[in-house]
Amino acid sequence: xxxxxxxxxxxxxxxxxxxxxxxxxxxxxxxxxxxxxxxxxxxxxxxxxxxxxxxxxxxxxxxxxxxxxxxxxxxxxxxxxxxxxxxxxxxxxxxxxxxxxxxxxxxxxxxxxxxxxxxxxxxxxxxxxxxxxxxxxxxxxxxxxxxxxxxxxxxxxxxxxxxxxxxxxxxxxxxxxxxxxxxxxxxxxxxxxxxxxxxxxxxxxxxxxxxxxxxxxxxxxx
Amino acid sequence: xxxxxxxxxxxxxxxxxxxxxxxxxxxxxxxxxxxxxxxxxxxxxxxxxxxxxxxxxxxxxxxxxxxxxxxxxxxxxxxxxxxxxxxxxxxxxxxxxxxxxxxxxxxxxxxxxxxxxxxxxxxxxxxxxxxxxxxxxxxxxxxxxxxxxxxxxxxxxxxxxxxxxxxxxxxxxxxxxxxxxxxxxxxxxxxxxxxxxxxxxxxxxxxxxxxxxxxxxxxxxx
Numbered sequence: 001x002x003x004x005x006x007x008x009x010x011x012x013x014x015x016x017x018x019x020x021x022x023x024x025x026x027x028x029x030x031x032x033x034x035x036x037x038x039x040x041x042x043x044x045x046x047x048x049x050x051x052x053x054x055x056x057x058x059x060x061x062x063x064x065x066x067x068x069x070x071x072x073x074x075x076x077x078x079x080x081x082x083x084x085x086x087x088x089x090x091x092x093x094x095x096x097x098x099x100x101x102x103x104x105x106x107x108x109x110x111x112x113x114x115x116x117x118x119x120x121x122x123x124x125x126x127x128x129x130x131x132x133x134x135x136x137x138x139x140x141x142x143x144x145x146x147x148x149x150x151x152x153x154x155x156x157x158x159x160x161x162x163x164x165x166x167x168x169x170x171x172x173x174x175x176x177x178x179x180x181x182x183x184x185x186x187x188x189x190x191x192x193x194x195x196x197x198x199x200x201x202x203x204x205x206x207x208x209x210x211x212x213x214x215x216x217x218x219x220x221x222x
Numbered sequence: 223x224x225x226x227x228x229x230x231x232x233x234x235x236x237x238x239x240x241x242x243x244x245x246x247x248x249x250x251x252x253x254x255x256x257x258x259x260x261x262x263x264x265x266x267x268x269x270x271x272x273x274x275x276x277x278x279x280x281x282x283x284x285x286x287x288x289x290x291x292x293x294x295x296x297x298x299x300x301x302x303x304x305x306x307x308x309x310x311x312x313x314x315x316x317x318x319x320x321x322x323x324x325x326x327x328x329x330x331x332x333x334x335x336x337x338x339x340x341x342x343x344x345x346x347x348x349x350x351x352x353x354x355x356x357x358x359x360x361x362x363x364x365x366x367x368x369x370x371x372x373x374x375x376x377x378x379x380x381x382x383x384x385x386x387x388x389x390x391x392x393x394x395x396x397x398x399x400x401x402x403x404x405x406x407x408x409x410x411x412x413x414x415x416x417x418x419x420x421x422x423x424x425x426x427x428x429x430x431x432x433x434x435x436x437x438x439x440x441x442x443x444x
Contacts (some may be wrong), residue, residue, distance in 0.1 A: 024328035071274035073406040094320065098347060099432045101320065103408040106380060110406035125320060128385075156321035158328060161405055162384055174289075183383055186293035186325040210321045 001087065004080040007031035007042070008073055008093035009051050010100075012121055014038075015214045017091055026080065029072045031092055032056050034184055046079060046126070047072040074107045087117040094122035104155075105129070109160055109206055124150030125186040127210045128219075132164065135201035136209060138171070140218045143195040151212040157200055158208050159183040166203025171196040181207065223307065225309040225357075226302040227282075229253035229264070230295055230315035231273050234343055238435045239313055246300065251294045254278050257335045268301060269294040285385055291323070296329045298339075309339040316344035327351070331382055331428055334371055346372030350441075354386065355422035356433060359437045360393070365417040373434040375414040379422055380430050381405040388425025403429065 003021040009030035018212045019025060019040060025222070027035050029047030046062045049055050051072075057065060064075060073093055082087050088111065093104050104120060112129035120127045124147065130136060143153050155172060158180040169176040173192035181188055188207075193215060200209055211217075227244040231252035241247060241262060244403030262392075270288045270397050271277045275283060286297060295315055304415050306400050310333065326342060327349070333340045333352035342349045346369070352358060364376050377394060381403040391398040395414035403410055410429075415437060422431055 020329040069409045071411050097373065098344060099376065099411060102380055103411040106406050107408050107410040122320060152321065154321065158324055171382060184328050184335065186329050187291045188295040191295050
């Protein structure tokens with residue numbers, strides 16, 4: 001099990017970033033400054049360095065031209081996949097500009113389709129992509145630990161890239177059993193953790209799952 | 223040409239909201255408080271009023287139960303479509319929680335597929351959905367008018383719900399001509415207005431287009 005953390009430029013909650021959890025730490029462009037300011041040295045730096053404003057002086061660098069078809073984050077994810085990552089967690093890439101957020105979700109979907117577990121940590125929330133057949137699960141927990149001011153007990157599931165077939169949600173306030181989730185409706189918004197063991201699974205198609213950063217799941221791939 | 227403004231609970235930039243531009247003004251749940259605080263009376267109030275915390279005393283109200291399959295915004299959009307809206311603009315629904323933002327984008331896509339022009343105004347940006355064949359255009363303008371601190375000159379286009387075919391981007395820094403845009407890649411991120419007349423069009427499939435709130439387009443449907 002090889003875990004990669006990819007750190008981008010946007011703010012994220014320090015308490016959810018535990019560097020010791022990861023085997024490889026990659027700074028993506030201005031994410032380099034974020035890591036340095038915390039006294040952390042990445043194993044690799046990836047980017048065109050337009051956002052950072054300078055090219056880091058290190059041998060462990062993948063430098064790309066400014067004009068390219070892929071975002072720096074997409075290139076960093078591609079590198080992690082090639083390096084046989086089993087799990088990739090993105091920090092600092094989902095909480096500022098919506099255009100960048102949507103681009104990252106698109107690329108995360110591609111990554112999930114290739115069988116790599118992928119999470120994105122935003123401000124207050126975690127997002128993951130499941131490409132069917134796939135399942136994500138939570139053990140029983142005290143829902144009072146969830147920060148009600150932010151994403152609270154809510155968990156949302158949306159189909160992406162077409163309808164998702166065989167969607168099951170169990171142990172939550174509202175249950176779904178082998179349902180079809182449209183990708184042009186709001187059904188899937190604001191289900192709620194109850195504290196019971198919970199799971200979300202999809203048989204065919206892709207879903208994005210969003211929940212509080214305090215409710216990190218146990219993931220089970222098929 | 224009947225224009226509807228739907229106002230949700232989240233903050234938005236007052237300068238881009240010109241009530242006189244609209245034929246019908248709908249408050250969606252806590253958006254009622256937003257409008258009242260600005261001295262505006264909506265033509266209709268829609269919601270379960272969980273967010274608002276009380277039920278407005280008005281006859282022009284569509285009240286729904288809390289437990290339902292559609293979000294309040296989806297129900298308000300459905301009402302506007304039934305009432306023969308030609309254009310719907312959402313305010314206060316794209317800039318806080320990402321789960322709500324994604325749900326609203328899904329519903330906006332459905333609306334675009336039914337032939338209704340739909341825009342969402344966030345904090346600093348505007349987002350629209352094009353269901354092919356469809357075209358959006360901008361007249362020549364001075365790009366210095368765009369706020370570089372926010373979305374600046376950038377314009378992003380992403381396929382949703384599968385690849386988009388026949389995507390053309392003209393008058394921008396990077397051109398696309400009759401291209402296929404994948405919905406699992408970041409290509410489409412951060413094109414740039416140059417000030418020249420610009421356009422984005424798609425022949426088949428759906429795209430979301432995101433740009434500065436200062437760059438309101440002229441829209442041409444086929």
